[in-house]
Amino acid sequence: xxxxxxxxxxxxxxxxxxxxxxxxxxxxxxxxxxxxxxxxxxxxxxxxxxxxxxxxxxxxxxxxxxxxxxxxxxxxxxxxxxxxxxxxxxxxxxxxxxxxxxxxxxxxxxxxxxxxxxxxxxxxxxxxxxxxxxxxxxxxxxxxxxxxxxxxxxxxxxxxxxxxxxxxxxxxxxxxxxxxxxxxxxxxxxxxxxxxxxxxxxxxxxxxxxxxxxxxxxxxxxxxxxxxxxxxxxxxxxxxxxxxxxxxxxxxxxxxxxxxxxxxxxxxxxxxxxxxx
Amino acid sequence: xxxxxxxxxxxxxxxxxxxxxxxxxxxxxxxxxxxxxxxxxxxxxxxxxxxxxxxxxxxxxxxxxxxxxxxxxxxxxxxxxxxxxxxxxxxxxxxxxxxxxxxxxxxxxxxxxxxxxxxxxxxxxxxxxxxxxxxxxxxxxxxxxxxxxxxxxxxxxxxxxxxxxxxxxxxxxxxx
Numbered sequence: 001x002x003x004x005x006x007x008x009x010x011x012x013x014x015x016x017x018x019x020x021x022x023x024x025x026x027x028x029x030x031x032x033x034x035x036x037x038x039x040x041x042x043x044x045x046x047x048x049x050x051x052x053x054x055x056x057x058x059x060x061x062x063x064x065x066x067x068x069x070x071x072x073x074x075x076x077x078x079x080x081x082x083x084x085x086x087x088x089x090x091x092x093x094x095x096x097x098x099x100x101x102x103x104x105x106x107x108x109x110x111x112x113x114x115x116x117x118x119x120x121x122x123x124x125x126x127x128x129x130x131x132x133x134x135x136x137x138x139x140x141x142x143x144x145x146x147x148x149x150x151x152x153x154x155x156x157x158x159x160x161x162x163x164x165x166x167x168x169x170x171x172x173x174x175x176x177x178x179x180x181x182x183x184x185x186x187x188x189x190x191x192x193x194x195x196x197x198x199x200x201x202x203x204x205x206x207x208x209x210x211x212x213x214x215x216x217x218x219x220x221x222x223x224x225x226x227x228x229x230x231x232x233x234x235x236x237x238x239x240x241x242x243x244x245x246x247x248x249x250x251x252x253x254x255x256x257x258x259x260x261x262x263x264x265x266x267x268x269x270x271x272x273x274x275x276x277x
Numbered sequence: 278x279x280x281x282x283x284x285x286x287x288x289x290x291x292x293x294x295x296x297x298x299x300x301x302x303x304x305x306x307x308x309x310x311x312x313x314x315x316x317x318x319x320x321x322x323x324x325x326x327x328x329x330x331x332x333x334x335x336x337x338x339x340x341x342x343x344x345x346x347x348x349x350x351x352x353x354x355x356x357x358x359x360x361x362x363x364x365x366x367x368x369x370x371x372x373x374x375x376x377x378x379x380x381x382x383x384x385x386x387x388x389x390x391x392x393x394x395x396x397x398x399x400x401x402x403x404x405x406x407x408x409x410x411x412x413x414x415x416x417x418x419x420x421x422x423x424x425x426x427x428x429x430x431x432x433x434x435x436x437x438x439x440x441x442x443x444x445x446x447x448x449x450x451x452x453x
Binding site: 010011019020021022023024025026027029030033037038040041134135178179180181182183185186189205207208209214216217 | 303306310311313314315316317318320355356357358363364369370371372373374375377449
């Protein structure tokens with residue numbers, strides 16, 4: 001190795017000094033572990049990566065990494081990240097969200113981020129509950145989730161994020177389980193490398209408000225079929241999916257959205273000129 | 278969790294040393310993560326237990342480095358690992374709980390050691406190369422010792438008479 005060769009980063013190099021304050025056993029710890037391993041495997045130094053999030057337990061993740069971070073407003077992580085990637089296409093942009101932030105408050109942005117197909121990797125830590133605000137049902141909560149807040153259950157059909165992502169044009173669709181950080185790390189690596197909008201739903205148990213989700217580790221299983229690039233076939237599979245198939249389920253080949261180079265001022269002064277009144 | 282079937286072919290002592298090193302370093306990382314979770318929530322006793330477990334696995338990793346001589350297993354350790362799913366010895370991260378007891382932590386460790394024992398036993402019986410077989414048997418002996426150690430430590434923490442980690446007398450309250 002020459003004296004000037006850059007040293008490879010280890011997973012620990014992507015972890016900040018700030019200690020996570022999630023509940024013990026929370027799946028989000030393991031997503032952080034998977035993410036740092038994936039970033040080390042990708043070999044990009046922290047200063048070449050931006051982690052953008054919205055609001056919620058899962059959205060605390062940027063503070064726990066040494067990458068550039070943006071803890072945005074509720075549900076708005078995707079437009080923030082898309083803007084960043086368009087202006088700085090050289091950065092690897094990871095977007096972190098939860099099922100409330102991503103599918104409810106930010107639901108509309110989710111659809112259009114899939115459509116635009118900007119080269120982003122979107123990690124949604126799905127625990128079927130609003131954990132940070134103490135247990136309200138989210139868009140992915142089961143209809144029979146019977147609590148003091150939802151007596152007799154919500155009675156509402158849950159949102160199917162993978163089907164929605166595929167139908168809206170996401171170029172890479174996968175499901176992972178937080179309890180399998182190796183497997184999740186491998187999927188994140190593949191998602192980042194895949195051009196366009198990559199969506200990974202990560203089943204991330206909320207052990208505090210959904211102790212029943214401890215059983216997820218026994219329910220998850222490898223997807224029985226290989227990923228396809230045929231959206232129609234993927235749609236049929238996802239519509240009959242049991243919600244616990246893990247792995248890459250769809251790899252599309254749509255061209256990612258890239259604005260014409262001339263339209264993207266990367267120079268600070270040029271950018272400021274654009275905002276002049 | 279993993280078994281021998283989801284790991285690439287171990288056809289040389291170097292490959293087995295490298296894999297064993299990965300298994301131990303993965304275990305260290307997981308125990309440190311669990312210690313961090315407990316430290317955040319001021320559970321001093323469990324923080325200490327998980328740090329002790331991390332230290333023990335770290336010593337085992339160092340021992341593997343020493344045994345492997347100049348094979349450079351440390352340099353070959355990748356950020357993600359060899360296995361397709363999870364490492365055989367890995368602690369079940371989903372089992373952590375804010376009401377976890379030292380006994381629960383040791384049961385978690387015991388389960389990991391038993392999986393590692395089963396893994397190396399499977400490898401030893403399937404190995405074609407006599408050198409790989411002998412080395413796998415060495416790791417079987419090591420893991421047997423670890424299983425016994427966990428069992429001995431568990432005797433210090435007898436079965437609770439009533440409630441377990443899952444029985445929360447003051448459960449989280451969902452507000453309107």
